[in-house]
Amino acid sequence: MESAKQVLASQNIETPSWAFGNSGTRFKVFAQQGVPRDPFEKLADAAQVHRFTGTAGSVALHIPWDKVEDYAALAAHAAEQGVRIGTINSNTFQDDDFMLGSVCHPDPGVRRKATDHLLECVDIMDATGSADLKLWFADGTNYPGQDSIADRQDRLAEVLSEVYGRLGEDQRLLLEYKLFEPSFYHTDVPDWGTAYAHCTELGPKAQVVIDTGHHAPGTNIEFIVAFLLRQGRLGGFDFNSRFYADDDLMVGSADPFQLFRILHELALREAIGPSSGIAYMLDQCHNIEPKIPAVIRSVMNVQEATAKALLVDRAALEAAQTSGDVLGANAVLMDAYNTDVRALLSDLRVEQGLDPDPMAAYAASGYADDIKSNRQGGQAAGWGA
Ligand code: LRH
Ligand code: MN
Ligand code: MN
Numbered sequence: 001m002e003s004a005k006q007v008l009a010s011q012n013i014e015t016p017s018w019a020f021g022n023s024g025t026r027f028k029v030f031a032q033q034g035v036p037r038d039p040f041e042k043l044a045d046a047a048q049v050h051r052f053t054g055t056a057g058s059v060a061l062h063i064p065w066d067k068v069e070d071y072a073a074l075a076a077h078a079a080e081q082g083v084r085i086g087t088i089n090s091n092t093f094q095d096d097d098f099m100l101g102s103v104c105h106p107d108p109g110v111r112r113k114a115t116d117h118l119l120e121c122v123d124i125m126d127a128t129g130s131a132d133l134k135l136w137f138a139d140g141t142n143y144p145g146q147d148s149i150a151d152r153q154d155r156l157a158e159v160l161s162e163v164y165g166r167l168g169e170d171q172r173l174l175l176e177y178k179l180f181e182p183s184f185y186h187t188d189v190p191d192w193g194t195a196y197a198h199c200t201e202l203g204p205k206a207q208v209v210i211d212t213g214h215h216a217p218g219t220n221i222e223f224i225v226a227f228l229l230r231q232g233r234l235g236g237f238d239f240n241s242r243f244y245a246d247d248d249l250m251v252g253s254a255d256p257f258q259l260f261r262i263l264h265e266l267a268l269r270e271a272i273g274p275s276s277g278i279a280y281m282l283d284q285c286h287n288i289e290p291k292i293p294a295v296i297r298s299v300m301n302v303q304e305a306t307a308k309a310l311l312v313d314r315a316a317l318e319a320a321q322t323s324g325d326v327l328g329a330n331a332v333l334m335d336a337y338n339t340d341v342r343a344l345l346s347d348l349r350v351e352q353g354l355d356p357d358p359m360a361a362y363a364a365s366g367y368a369d370d371i372k373s374n375r376q377g378g379q380a381a382g383w384g385a
Contacts, residue, residue, distance in 0.1 A: 004311060008055075018065060020291050021065075024285075038068075041375065043074070045291070059086055060087040063120070071127035084129070090135055092118075092137060100146075103159040114159065119162075122167060135163075149186055156188055167205055172235060173207070175198060210234070221261075222264070222265045239298070239302060240283050248283065260337050282295065296362055297359065312333060320332055
């Protein structure tokens, strides 16, 4: 078994390009000074996160928010900055034509338009070398009777199958679910079961993405993790925190214990490092806090939860479990959760040639001042602008 440090050193946490742009709620987008003006600058900011954490080597794009003329040039720019382009996220939720849905829309013409966008995303993957296409659909209805729930499932399956057929050998389709919003009556991919069933129908290159903010309050997310892992259908995570619904706050800020419990299920099955094929991504917006430090903090929160999960004394846990020692088993888990892992992570960073304190090192780097003086008129992350 690898040591906790070895596993932590191999962990990659993908940052989302949209975390670096201006964002807000539907009430107000707050502009911050120095935010990126184009996808190239978003990658430069994401590279800062990697520079100080050593663990955020890939960056997810969202199309068309990150649309450029030349994706190969964007990928080359990423490489120059020391990062690579990761997951390509599709967007079928911001076009007037998609008011009644995209891939589930009753009009075949609208479905064609949505499908073509998804196929274009695969073309972009070919150009950037990305392995994963992440699909989240805002499809659903607001009122009972508005459309046939069952027919919409058929339409969804048909589109997914066309897109699946377009994937290359080493490319995957990651299907994300969300309980509600923007639809308020029914959602076409509301939960892991629906996503799992569609993935199973499609084939082995289709896997489920768990966005931690997309569940009903009280949902046991670690159960979903354990189930999907066992089925070989866990494709990745969109990490963030929520207090109410899809709040997109920094991962580990609302419920670090839940994050630990999730990572414990993964650590038990040696599913942390890149060879596990599980994409660890952030999907967050930093509406009121400075963005680059917020992403650095988020990466550190995932690392801390991972380190604690890796410290679980598995032999003691198994012994307690098999002997029916309920309190003992729980104590093994709590001992790991209550361990202060900050020194271990600082040591690891020093071994990797990094500053032991990424937040302080970023603050001292002068990058924040540079972008404030050199960039005017930053871009909105994509929505609510
Ligand atoms: C939907 C979602 C999905 C989108 C992202 C911007 O709520 O989680 O992953 O692509 O937000
Ligand atoms: Mn998401
Ligand atoms: Mn979301």
